[in-house]
Amino acid sequence: MVSRTRFDDSECPVARSVDAIGDWWSLLIVRDAFDGSRRFGEFQRSLGVAKNILTARLRALVAGGVLASVPASDGSAYREYVLTPKGKALFPVIVALRQWGEQNFFAPGEPHSQLVDRRHGQRLRPLEVLSRDGRRLDPDDTTVHKITTTR
Amino acid sequence: MVSRTRFDDSECPVARSVDAIGDWWSLLIVRDAFDGSRRFGEFQRSLGVAKNILTARLRALVAGGVLASVPASDGSAYREYVLTPKGKALFPVIVALRQWGEQNFFAPGEPHSQLVDRRHGQRLRPLEVLSRDGRRLDPDDTTVHKITTTR
């Protein structure tokens, strides 16, 4: 079950995101979904996670609106788990984590899976945090306004 | 302790990142560090986390090279936890999670903390995943090459 009040500073969007995803397994499930996995068995084989845990995570992700459970596309009576628009919106999160991992946890030349542009087979640009007027921002260039009512 | 082999598909950078951060508390610690928190007590008050958990997480983050434990800047004998370059490189991850949370978990007009450009006080641009030649990419525009040795 997703504990909806695990973090009480929930006016922070980061905390809500974190709470919504639930745990790290869930994020890897989402990664596999971006990768094309749809069936229970695919996720299970890919992740090596226990089936009861996978059941719980999939259910939580569906309940949270990240995945949807739909009839299988191959005509069988089984179900498939596909990303909702909300789930697809996690794409930058996954890409950011992937790029951070590539830069920090692999020796030069060490093999690793790679996310590429389908059209040209080239790697992606590193994500950039930009200001409204297009300047590249470092962490020090930003600050947090604690509460606001304007969107 | 950080279990270095929690996910066995560790040729995937996402899995390594996830494993390195350890758990969600750690990510919120990093968020607070970006926000200016440095001292044990600051993190503890901000997060409301139990002190033994915070101790373990801080230690893991230091061991993982995300934070560094340095002498306090105010001249006291206490220590402070500051982001290393590797930790600062998590900035896009935090920003991505923040933007996802803002878009999906707040009603229009509902107050929430906001990350702004320090220079003009304006909100940031949404992160964009770009191809090498600058096209905006959706998840469907990308694919994963399972293994590669070229960097």
Next chain:
DNA sequence: CGTCTTGGTAGCATGTTGCAACCGTCGTGA
């Protein structure tokens, strides 16, 4: 039908988290 695959559930051992109490050191004012 008979058998294999799929997608689970149930029970139990173990690991992790959270809470509360305790403790040594540091800082500070009198």
Next chain:
DNA sequence: TCACGACGGTTGCAACATGCTACCAAGACG
């Protein structure tokens, strides 16, 4: 210099989550 509170933890324990294994029902498939 000494008392007292704040800081930064550690320890023990109860509760909960995780992971493993066994089991199982329905669907696919010959």
